[in-house]
Amino acid sequence: MATRGAAARLIVRRMPRCGEFPTVPRRLGSSRLESLPSFHLDRGMSVARALMSAHAEADDLPARTNYDLKEEVRAYWSQRSETFDLSYGHKIRSDAELDVWKALISSHWRARPGDRVIELASGTGEVTRILLALGCSVDGIDLCEPMIARARAKHVGASARFLLGDAENTMMPDDHYDAAICRHLVWTLPDPARALADWWRVLRPGGSLVVIDGDWVNKSFKARLLGRLSRLVDRMSGASVPWDQAAHERIMRGVHFRKGLKARDLEAMLAQAGFTDIRVGALHGIKRRQFASASWSERLRLLAAYDQTFIISARKPGRNAAGE
Numbered sequence: 368m369a370t371r372g373a374a375a376r377l378i379v380r381r382m383p384r385c386g387e388f389p390t391v392p393r394r395l396g397s398s399r400l401e402s403l404p405s406f407h408l409d410r411g412m413s414v415a416r417a418l419m420s421a422h423a424e425a426d427d428l429p430a431r432t433n434y435d436l437k438e439e440v441r442a443y444w445s446q447r448s449e450t451f452d453l454s455y456g457h458k459i460r461s462d463a464e465l466d467v468w469k470a471l472i473s474s475h476w477r478a479r480p481g482d483r484v485i486e487l488a489s490g491t492g493e494v495t496r497i498l499l500a501l502g503c504s505v506d507g508i509d510l511c512e513p514m515i516a517r518a519r520a521k522h523v524g525a526s527a528r529f530l531l532g533d534a535e536n537t538m539m540p541d542d543h544y545d546a547a548i549c550r551h552l553v554w555t556l557p558d559p560a561r562a563l564a565d566w567w568r569v570l571r572p573g574g575s576l577v578v579i580d581g582d583w584v585n586k587s588f589k590a591r592l593l594g595r596l597s598r599l600v601d602r603m604s605g606a607s608v609p610w611d612q613a614a615h616e617r618i619m620r621g622v623h624f625r626k627g628l629k630a631r632d633l634e635a636m637l638a639q640a641g642f643t644d645i646r647v648g649a650l651h652g653i654k655r656r657q658f659a660s661a662s663w664s665e666r667l668r669l670l671a672a673y674d675q676t677f678i679i680s681a682r683k684p685g686r687n688a689a690g691e
Contacts, residue, residue, distance in 0.1 A: 436621040448513035460660045467656045468497045475680035476575040487534040487549040492518030508532040535562040539569045550579040554628040563640040572685020581676035584627035590671040597667035630677045642681035650676045
């Protein structure tokens with residue numbers, strides 16, 4: 368079997384010389400296309416196929432497309448939907464915690480009754496609870512049907528609808544929403560710049576974006592130790608929440624922030640996308656409230672993630688409906 372270097376040299380020798388291919392008109396009717404020399408077209412296609420084959424062999428692994436990654440993300444989170452609310456920090460467990468969430472979000476964006484909000488990666492509808500409590504009308508977008516089903520079951524009769532869609536390409540109308548919000552989404556995005564451009568598009572002038580997220584990759588020694596202790600407590604108590612670690616690692620290799628999401632990096636991307644009035648805050652008040660109702664293993668995880676999470680808000684330039 369020929370070596371890759373020999374195969375590459377063979378391909379180069381077989382490539383046509385400059386001028387051997389006919390000039391292709393910009394617009395081709397079917398009759399003009401048929402009149403082109405088929406020998407040269409066939410030969411060109413053969414060369415292209417050979418080059419693609421050699422490239423694939425050199426990589427040893429098939430190239431992953433964005434579609435492949437999104438389908439794996441869909442499968443992973445669909446599987447997680449059954450136990451998603453059992454994971455620490457996801458479900459809002461008390462009215463007291465709900466009040467702290469309302470205060471935190473209100474400190475970054477002043478919601479008005481009737482505001483139209485798009486919730487990106489709405490999951491099982493927990494952040495929706497906060498938005499509804501603030502008097503908003505919510506459109507939740509999620510990639511996973513099982514997540515959507517659970518959100519709909521939670522909010523029957525509420526001013527909220529949940530739609531199957533891609534948070535990087537919402538396909539919602541331009542200048543449509545007073546605010547956009549997401550929690551634990553940006554760190555999972557393959558193309559966050561594309562997502563920010565789309566969120567900018569759907570926001571009205573003066574509209575606000577609120578992002579709640581964290582760096583789940585870069586952990587201090589203390590955080591790693593506390594995480595291991597929490598997993599040990601879970602195993603001893605039989606309270607472990609199942610998850611597919613292999614799938615999680617495959618997905619992480621394909622996302623933009625595979626080395627971790629830093630608040631300063633997201634700030635820079637927001638500014639580049641055209642957002643202004645960018646503010647960064649911590650979630651310490653939320654963590655303290657969650658700590659009060661958490662199990663021992665959850666408390667260890669909350670302590671581990673105490674300084675990893677953040678909230679960022681930004682505005683699309685212009686005046687909103689209130690003239691602000």
